[in-house]
Amino acid sequence: xxxxxxxxxxxxxxxxxxxxxxxxxxxxxxxxxxxxxxxxxxxxxxxxxxxxxxxxxxxxxxxxxxxxxxxxxxxxxxxxxxxxxxxxxxxxxxxxxxxxxxxxxxxxxxxxxxxxxxxxxxxxxxxxxxxxxxxxxxxxxxxxxxxxxxxxxxxxxxxxxxxxxxxxxxxxxxxxxxxxxxxxxxxxxxxxxxxxxxxxxxxxxxxxxxxxxxxxxxxxxxxxxxxxxxxxxxxxxxxxxxxxxxxxxxxxxxxxxxxxxxxxxxxxxxxxxxxxxxxxxxxxxxxxxxxxxxxxxxxxxxxxxxxxxxxxxxxxxxxxxxxxxxxxxxxxxxxxxxxxxxxxxxxxxxxxxxxxxxxxxxxxxxxxxxxxxxxxxxxxxxxxxxxxxxxxxxxxxxxxxxxxxxxxxxxxxxxxxxxxxxxxxxxxxxxxxxxxxxxxxxxxxxxxxxxxxxxxxxxxx
Numbered sequence: 231x232x233x234x235x236x237x238x239x240x241x242x243x244x245x246x247x248x249x250x251x252x253x254x255x256x257x258x259x260x261x262x263x264x265x266x267x268x269x270x271x272x273x274x275x276x277x278x279x280x281x282x283x284x285x286x287x288x289x290x291x292x293x294x295x296x297x298x299x300x301x302x303x304x305x306x307x308x309x310x311x312x313x314x315x316x317x318x319x320x321x322x323x324x325x326x327x328x329x330x331x332x333x334x335x336x337x338x339x340x341x342x343x344x345x346x347x348x349x350x351x352x353x354x355x356x357x358x359x360x361x362x363x364x365x366x367x368x369x370x371x372x373x374x375x376x377x378x379x380x381x382x383x384x385x386x387x388x389x390x391x392x393x394x395x396x397x398x399x400x401x402x403x404x405x406x407x408x409x410x411x412x413x414x415x416x417x418x419x420x421x422x423x424x425x426x427x428x429x430x431x432x433x434x435x436x437x438x439x440x441x442x443x444x445x446x447x448x449x450x451x452x453x454x455x456x457x458x459x460x461x462x463x464x465x466x467x468x469x470x471x472x473x474x475x476x477x478x479x480x481x482x483x484x485x486x487x488x489x490x491x492x493x494x495x496x497x498x499x500x501x502x503x504x505x506x507x508x509x510x511x512x513x514x515x516x517x518x519x520x521x522x523x524x525x526x527x528x529x530x531x532x533x534x535x536x537x538x539x540x541x542x543x544x545x546x547x548x549x550x551x552x553x554x555x556x557x558x559x560x561x562x563x564x565x566x567x568x569x570x571x572x573x574x575x576x577x578x579x580x581x582x583x584x585x586x587x588x589x590x591x592x593x594x595x596x597x598x599x600x601x602x603x604x605x606x607x608x609x610x611x612x613x614x615x616x617x618x619x620x621x622x623x624x625x626x627x628x629x630x631x632x633x634x635x636x637x638x639x640x641x642x643x644x645x646x647x648x649x650x651x652x653x654x655x656x657x658x659x660x661x662x663x664x665x666x667x668x669x670x671x672x673x674x675x676x677x678x679x680x681x682x683x684x685x686x687x688x689x690x691x
Contacts, residue, residue: 256324256457259466268299269307271317271326275409276432277487278332279308290487291330294349297479301470313404315381318343321455327463329455332426334383336450344458346467348451349480352426354387355442357412360496363421364443368395375421376400379408384424387446409433416440428488435675438499478629485634486599489670502536502672506679509541513554516577523578524585529680531581533672534606537665538580543573555580584609596631603633606669607640607662614654615643616662622648637663 262268272279272291282288287308299306309326311317317329321343334352335345356371358364365371368391378384380402392398403411411423412430416437424446425433434440456463474480510532517535521528538556539545546552550559553576562570565586567579587605591613596604608616619640620630628635642648643659 256460257327259460259462262304262327262463263302266304267307268295268302268304268328269309269326270295271309271311271320271329272331273312273314273317273407274310275332275407275429277426277428278330279310290350290483291332293483293486294474294480295330297474298467298470302466313381313407314379315404318381318455321457324457327456327460328467331455332428332452333455334426334450335453336383336386338386339383339455342458344456344460344464345453346456346464347471348453349471349475350428350452350484351449352428352452353449354384354424354446355427355430356422356444356446357415357425357430357440357442358422359415359418359439360441361439362418364441365422366443368398368446371422372397372399376423377411377414377420378402378424379406379411380404382408382424383450384446388424391446412437412440431488432674435499435671436678438496438503478632481634482632485632489634489667499675501540502675503679505536505541506676510680513541513573513577516574520578520581524581526581526585526588527673529676530602530669530673531577531584532680533669533676534584534609535577535580536672536676537669543576544571555583557583580609587613593631600631600633603666603670604636606666607633607636610665611640611643611657611659611662612654615657615659616640618643618649618652618654618657619659621652633666637666 257265272295274280276289278291279287279289292308295306295308309320311320311331314331314333317331317333318339320326321329328346333339333345335348339345356365363374365374372395376399378388378400381404385400385402388398388400406414408423408425408429411420412425412433414420415423416439427442427445430440430442454467456467471480513535514532517532518528520526521531535541535554539554541554543554544552545554545556547556551557553570554573555576557565557567557570557576557579559570561583562568562579565579565582567575569575570579584605587608588601591608592601592604604616607619616636619636619642622639622642623630623635626639628638630636640659640663643652643657646656649656
């Protein structure tokens with residue numbers, strides 16, 4: 231029987247800042263610069279703006295807005311809205327200069343508002359629960375309890391489909407978010423909903439029984455929304471986004487928040503969630519203490535331990551690596567581990583080695599989070615092979631200090647015409663790519679699962 235998990239949705243209370251002049255018109259770009267503050271409407275969600283574990287704002291929209299504000303030389307005031315409808319009304323009423331909230335650029339919206347250039351493509355997906363209903367076409371949606379967000383791009387698409395499918399019906403809600411509707415589907419309170427593909431990718435890690443049996447349309451673009459008169463602000467956004475894209479920083483943002491969502495494994499995700507209860511409590515304090523000692527995020531270290539051994543103290547591979555952190559004999563000796571099957575020694579040894587890779591083996595030009603991802607790849611494939619991959623990245627005019635670039639060339643280490651000219655030779659270069667991706671995915675899941683553990687971890691035996 232599945233453990234019931236409470237989902238707590240953060241309620242952010244932000245004072246509404248007036249963004250209109252004396253004539254009731256939206257502020258000009260010049261006024262924004264003179265007053266020194268850009269007022270942004272957004273919503274609290276993992277694909278937009280949210281508070282991280284450290285209590286500080288984060289999220290893809292947040293990162294981009296902060297970069298744009300820095301470009302303008304102004305501060306940002308965030309007005310967190312509870313729904314898409316309230317965001318749209320807020321722009322109409324002059325409550326914000328722009329909306330950065332994962333809004334789809336649609337023809338109807340363009341009749342009323344301006345949009346900055348597209349920065350991300352998404353696809354509308356029908357989302358249901360795998361052990362409930364599984365419609366595979368619009369025709370099979372007829373008769374199901376389908377609920378979507380009011381004033382969303384999903385409603386526009388359904389209205390267009392209803393012209394050729396007059397029996398198609400749905401309900402709209404304004405007091406719940408897309409994420410909450412996905413939770414309702416998972417709880418079997420409704421049959422299906424519709425959500426953008428990036429939102430589905432995030433939430434399937436929490437609710438692995440969710441499926442997306444078919445797409446409702448082709449890909450669409452997300453963009454920042456502004457009042458129709460604000461051509462000056464639109465031009466400023468367009469100019470900034472072009473340079474932001476050319477510098478590679480937009481890809482860095484996408485890599486940070488979405489780079490590990492390429493493959494979803496339902497069975498593996500369910501297994502991890504189960505083992506958080508069954509195995510993790512025995513070793514949790516070791517991961518926490520080792521992470522603190524070596525200045526590592528303990529959930530990241532826990533996720534790495536799961537990737538290595540599924541938290542099995544006596545794990546071993548045909549190549550001779552052993553223990554929770556799957557240390558080789560040479561690595562164990564280097565970090566002072568004399569018994570690789572001792573869980574405490576293994577976890578502390580793995581943490582020490584990962585910290586050493588992060589802090590001693592890379593140029594100062596490598597910044598976080600790329601330093602962590604590159605160090606994990608080196609843990610898996612060896613620093614020498616990673617050095618070869620960085621060399622290849624440089625030769626291909628890619629950035630050897632960015633994980634998103636290095637992971638593109640790592641698979642080349644298994645191709646003879648490439649590796650025969652490299653210092654360290656052949657390596658299964660696709661493995662560290664998958665290794666890092668898995669750890670990032672496990673970390674994402676664990677951040678949610680560990681939060682809802684109802685008991686303090688026991689002392690390890």
